[in-house]
Structures are given as C-alpha cells and as structure tokens.
Amino acid sequence: MLNVRVTGSQGPTVVMLHWLGGTAESWNEVAQELLRWGVRSVAIDLPGFGGSADVEPADVAMMAAQAIAAVRSVEPIGDWFLIGHSMGGKVAAVLTHEAERGDGDLAGLRGVMLVSPSPVSPEPMQESKRAEVIEKLGSDGADTRRDFAREFVKQNTGKLALSDAVLEDAVEQVMASRPSAFRRWMEAGSREDWSERVGVLATPTIVFAGTAEAELGADQQRLLTAAHFSNVTVTALEGAGHLSPIERPAELALRFAQFMESRGVSLQRQTEALNDTFIALIDSAQTSSQTRAVMKDRLRSGKGASSIFSEETSVTLHALVHCIVPQAGFDLARKLEDTLAQRAGDGWRFDALPADPEAWTAGLATLNHASIARWGVNFAALDQEKQQMIVQAAQDGELHRGVAGALHLGARANDATAAQMKLWIEDVRGDLARLYVADPRAMQRIGFDGFADNNGFVVITNASEVGA
Incomplete structure (x- = not known):
C-alpha cells in the first residue's frame, strides 16, 4: 500500500x-x-x-x-x-x-x-x-x-x-x-x-x-x-x-x-471564533434586536455574492488584503468582494477616482503589472516583504504611467496614474479598516462592547453645567 x-x-x-x-x-x-x-x-x-x-x-x-x-x-x-x-x-x-x-x-x-x-x-x-x-x-x-x-x-x-x-x-x-x-x-x-x-x-x-x-x-x-x-x-x-x-x-x-x-462546492475559510461571553452579550437583552441582526450578519464572512472581478483580479485582491491585514482572523477579502459586488461602500469617493469597482480593478491591475515588471511574477506570488514594497511605492506615488504615455514600472495604458494610485491606496486602507473594526471578531479582540446599549444612554453630567 x-x-x-x-x-x-x-x-x-x-x-x-x-x-x-x-x-x-x-x-x-x-x-x-x-x-x-x-x-x-x-x-x-x-x-x-x-x-x-x-x-x-x-x-x-x-x-x-x-x-x-x-x-x-x-x-x-x-x-x-x-x-x-x-x-x-x-x-x-x-x-x-x-x-x-x-x-x-x-x-x-x-x-x-x-x-x-x-x-x-x-x-x-x-x-x-x-x-x-x-x-x-x-x-x-x-x-x-x-x-x-x-x-x-x-x-x-x-x-x-x-x-x-x-x-x-x-x-x-x-x-x-x-x-x-x-x-x-x-x-x-x-x-x-x-x-x-x-x-x-x-x-x-x-x-x-x-x-x-x-x-x-x-x-x-x-x-x-x-x-x-x-x-x-x-x-x-x-x-x-x-x-x-x-x-x-x-x-x-x-x-x-x-x-x-x-464546481458548486461551498467553502468557508476557518475564522476566529467568538468566546461564550461575547456570544452571550450579543444574545442578551442589552443588545437590541436590530443590532443583534447586524452583528450576526457581519459574522457571515463572505456571503457568496457573485464577484465583480475576474479570477485573476480576485487572486490579486486576496493577496493585497492579506498583505495589509495579515491576521484579520476572518475572511476580510471575501467581505470586501461582497461589499464591492453589492456596491455597498461608504457612500463617497475621491473625485480623481472612478466608482469603487472600477477603481479597484485598475488599482489591482497596476499593482500586478508593477510586480511583473520588477520581479517577473504577479503580485500574489511575492512574499509579504516584496508586496509591501509595491504597496509603499503606490502610496508614495511611484506607480504610474510616464511622461507622454511611456510606461513606467510595467504600467499599461489603462493602469491608474500615480496620483490615482496614491488616493486609491488610502481608500483601500480606509475600506479595510472600516470592514475590519465593524466585525464582531475584531470587537472581541479589542474588548469593545459599546454596541450593547439597549438600556439607553446614561447621564454622566448635567447639560447646564457644560462650559460653566
């Protein structure tokens, strides 16, 4: 045998x-x-x-x-x-x-x-x-x-x-x-x-x-x-x-x-579990029914919405998310894909950037092309140190199309400009931070229980005394 x-x-x-x-x-x-x-x-x-x-x-x-x-x-x-x-x-x-x-x-x-x-x-x-x-x-x-x-x-x-x-x-x-x-x-x-x-x-x-x-x-x-x-x-x-x-x-x-x-097989990335105390708090009377529903919805890491990205772009997205938040404790990349697919962003964007799906597509392609130009492989194939170098270059405005259309660092004609990449990376960090801290598993990590306020606000000072 x-x-x-x-x-x-x-x-x-x-x-x-x-x-x-x-x-x-x-x-x-x-x-x-x-x-x-x-x-x-x-x-x-x-x-x-x-x-x-x-x-x-x-x-x-x-x-x-x-x-x-x-x-x-x-x-x-x-x-x-x-x-x-x-x-x-x-x-x-x-x-x-x-x-x-x-x-x-x-x-x-x-x-x-x-x-x-x-x-x-x-x-x-x-x-x-x-x-x-x-x-x-x-x-x-x-x-x-x-x-x-x-x-x-x-x-x-x-x-x-x-x-x-x-x-x-x-x-x-x-x-x-x-x-x-x-x-x-x-x-x-x-x-x-x-x-x-x-x-x-x-x-x-x-x-x-x-x-x-x-x-x-x-x-x-x-x-x-x-x-x-x-x-x-x-x-x-x-x-x-x-x-x-x-x-x-x-x-x-x-x-x-x-x-x-x-092929129709449902996969679920292993995630950090909530402890019994935190689960009990979510299920308690201190948490309103509306908040409880939102919290439990957020625990479904990636609800399976159809991705707006190609498989190749999705691979780059997962690599970028892991590079920026390497120990999220849950599938943050899939959460992000779902948010973009549902166009459920934060409601604003930089004027120099297109709508989120288009900005992400162009930004991820630019990262990939720069990686191929420098190391001969796509962004997802790099170790974390090299990935961080590419991300830092984007943040510093060094990934762009050159003067008169000449391509710089492997950029292609439809890649983002230097200014766009700098803004996009800022947006990326903001999107990931928002999705991360809103997840109950992140709240548990930092000991945040402020969502459990169903008993109303507590008066800590008299309004008439403010400014006295």
Missing part, C-alpha cells in the same frame, strides 16, 4: 499526486492553505517515492491502480477533487478515465486540477536532459546525486528563487526516492502513450502552468493536455517555473479553492 499523508478531518477532499522528484510532502504548504478553506487533503507518495520508496517503481497503469487503492483506504471520501503535478498529472488523467468508466472507488469526482502535467501522450523532453536525469538521479552515488538534486530543483524553479529552507526540503525529497523510480519514469513512464485509451475526458478540469517553463508550459499544455479534456481551462502562472506547488503555494491553493467553488 502506498503511503498517504492526510491533512484535515472533514470537508471536501482533494487527492494530490506529486511530481517526479517530489513526495507527498511537496504538497504540505498547499494542504495547510486549503485547510484554512475547510478542505481535507490526501497526498499520496507514488511507488518508489518518499514514504513509498520501498514499493517497486511501476508503469503508469500500475501507479494509477495503486493510487486508486490508496484513495479507497481513506474513509469517507464523498465528493472529491483530484490534483496532479507533472508526473502525477499523467497518473491523474488515467484515474479520471477510470472514474468516468464507472470505477466505484472513484465515485464522486467533481473536478480535476493539473499543475504542469506530463501529458497523456509521450512527454516532450530533450534526450540530453532525459539522459542526464537518468545518469545523475537514477544512480546510487549519494554525493553526486545530492549535488545534482539541488541543481535539478533550481532548474525547475521560475523567476523567484526558492528560500534556502524550501530548496533544501525539496532536495531531501529527491534524495528520499529510489534511483530506480527516476530511471523507470524517464525510460518508460514519461514515454507511454495513453492518448487513445484516455480519449477525451468530460470531467471539468483546470490546468496551471508557468510562463517560465518551456517543455510543459502553458502553450504546450494547450496543445497536448487540453485536447484530452472537453471542459478545460488553461491558466498561465506569470513567472512560475515547473514547481509552483512549492514556489507559490498560497496562490495555488487560492486558485484551487476558486475552482472548487466554481
């Missing part, structure tokens, strides 16, 4: 299959992010890798069969989603085929998410690269194998370098796998052609691929992978390499969550 790593105990389930050189642990950060959305993750070590290193490396059919057995071992599975990265993507396509053929162990599959997947046809690869991986990772020489493992991970990374800790963890995963597993995949598995057997799959699917990878990038995925799915979207991740699950796990998890919700 293959080794299985489970994160979470309830909610919709995602089954994760890793890349060549990775293990179930390569999904750790993504799984932790999904846990915050109430999603349970089941990551599988494929034969010869990680905790399944003692399992004899297998062809694609056997890998799929063993993965099905691993899925069967997880109870209950219910409605579930399948995620496959690189090598795991090819296995995922075969599992999807089996599910559509009526395999009872795979019943309830709602959607498939593929990350830079190896196609069902033979994987395009330079023969020199194939030979190098076989020689360096398919051998037992520990010293030379570790040196190449580090280089192998770096070669598959995109515009942003991995932190030392993430890099070394990835290297350890490569080293934890059997050399014969690399040889088997490079010599046989990656060459297998499942095109006719898989045919065209009907299960809704989304494919993610980095723009900084050549052989399995977004353009290749549209040619090789999308042809085998009738209901598929290919999404390019700006500046990402082949290893987006470890390069940008938070962004990828958010995109997974968006896809799951598009």
